[in-house]
Amino acid sequence: MPASCAFGSIHRNAYLNTPDLVMPNLELKARSQTWVAGQLSGVEGYVECIASGLVTARLVADSMTLLPPETILGQLWRRLILEPDKRGFQPVNANFGLLPALANPPRDKKLKKELLSQRALDALHAWLE
Ligand SMILES: Cc1cc2nc3c(=O)[nH]c(=O)nc-3n(C[C@H](O)[C@H](O)[C@H](O)COP(=O)(O)OP(=O)(O)OC[C@H]3O[C@@H](n4cnc5c(N)ncnc54)[C@H](O)[C@@H]3O)c2cc1C
Numbered sequence: 174m175p176a177s178c179a180f181g182s183i184h185r186n187a188y189l190n191t192p193d194l195v196m197p198n199l200e201l202k203a204r205s206q207t208w209v210a211g212q213l214s215g216v217e218g219y220v221e222c223i224a225s226g227l228v229t230a231r232l233v234a235d236s237m238t239l240l241p242p243e244t245i246l247g248q249l250w251r252r253l254i255l256e257p258d259k260r261g262f263q264p265v266n267a268n269f270g271l272l273p274a275l276a277n278p279p280r281d282k283k284l285k286k287e288l289l290s291q292r293a294l295d296a297l298h299a300w301l302e
Contacts (some may be wrong), residue, residue, distance in 0.1 A: 188264050191215045191253045197239070198232045199253065208233055216249050217264040224267075225249065241296035243289075245271055 189195075191214050194202060199214065201207045210229035211222040224246050231237040240247035248271040252262075265271070269289055278285050 186212060186217065186264055188213055188215045190262050192256055192262055195254060197254045198236065199229050199250075200232075212264070215253055215262060215264045216266075218266045221249060221267050238300075241293075241300050242273060243296035244293045245269075248272060 189209060191199075191209065195209060195214070196202055199208050199210065201209065208229045210226040214225055214229075216222055216225045228237070228240070228246065228250060240250060242248060242251065245267045249265065249267065252265060252271075269286055272289050272293070275285065275288055275292070279288070
C-alpha cells in the first residue's frame with residue numbers, strides 16, 4: 174500500500190463535541206453569531222465538509238429549516254445537534270447507514286440504495302416546495 178493511502182486511512186481529525194456545544198442552527202451556545210461548519214463541526218470528508226459549509230451559510234443567511242430525515246445531509250446535520258449516543262460523538266462520513274430503514278427493503282443492495290436515493294430526492298423536492 175502506498176504511504177499516502179496509509180496516511181489517508183488513519184489521520185488526525187480536530188473536531189468539537191458539537192451536540193453539546195451548538196444550537197440547532199449550528200451557532201455556538203457560548204458565543205453568539207459564531208457558527209461551525211466542516212470538519213471542525215464533526216463531519217468527515219471533502220463532500221461532507223463542503224455540504225456542511227453550504228448548510229451553515231444558508232442558516233446564517235436565511236435560517237433554513239432542518240433538511241428532511243430521508244436525506245443524508247439531513248441526517249449528518251441531526252447528528253451534530255442531537256444528543257450523542259453512548260459511544261460518544263464521532264465524526265462521520267456520508268453513508269446509506271445513516272438513513273431511516275425502508276419499510277420493505279429489497280434483498281438486492283444496489284436496488285436498496287436506488288430506492289433510498291429516490292426517497293431522498295422525493296423528500297428534498299417536497300421540502301424545496
Ligand atoms: C491525510 C488525510 C487524507 C484524507 N483523505 C480524504 C479522502 O480521501 N476523501 C475525503 O473525502 N476526505 C479525506 N480527508 C478528510 C478531509 O480532508 C477533511 O474532512 C476536509 O478537508 C475538511 O475540510 P474543512 O474545510 O472542514 O477543513 P480543512 O480542510 O482542515 O480546512 C481548514 C482551513 O482552516 C485553516 N485554518 C486553521 N486555523 C486557522 C486560523 N486560526 N485562521 C485562519 N485559518 C485557519 C487551515 O489552514 C485550513 O486551510 C483526509 C484527511 C486527511 C488528513
